[in-house]
Amino acid sequence: MSLKHKPTWRSAVIVAISAVILAGCTTPMNRLTPESKKVHLRMDSGFNADNCIWVGEVAGNEGHWYSYLFFPNDVLIEGAMYDIKNHANEIGANTVFVVAPQDFTTSFSIMGSAYICEQLEP
Template sequence: MLARISLLIGALFLVGCSTPVTQMAPSAESVHLRIDGSFNADSCQWLGEVTGSEGHWYSYLFFPNDVLIRGALNDIKNQASQLGANTVYMVNPQDFVTSFTLMGNAYVCP
């Protein structure tokens, strides 16, 4: 019985410590995500690689997949915005058991 109570208290502690889902910065709302093969970056300036991730080994139990994906999308848009990008060409997402990660290339396009 004591073990169960300890486990419950530990779980509640982890919920309290779990990070909230990444929110999108207002400056990132205009960043466009592209995953289509027709994207042509010839007229764009490459600014760098960006990675968006959401979820941790201790918090993934408390958030459904769609919440983790939304957090990763917000994270990658925030990073692109910080670089001054308006477009991110996405690389295949990485879906892990405990988190969701997106990778892409950030560009400024006309």
């Protein structure tokens, strides 16, 4: 009896699925839209919303119970930041004051207040 392993189509499928899963480990599932790049996230105590117009609450998250094992924390955080910026852009905001980053076991979530603020010229 020969102990040689003969590759089959099943082996090829397993290798392909493994490659896709591992490739997904380096980038978040949420993608930043080009329009959302202009949205600023603020977490600092120097943020003053006196000259801004509040437009709503927004949240962003990345990770799920079935996928969190494949993503390092920095990718989860990046995906949540992309998600909240996209939501803020959808409601016309250009600034989000982040009020509650939440690190859960299986995901990362960011919540904040979205504003339209005058952009200061440099």
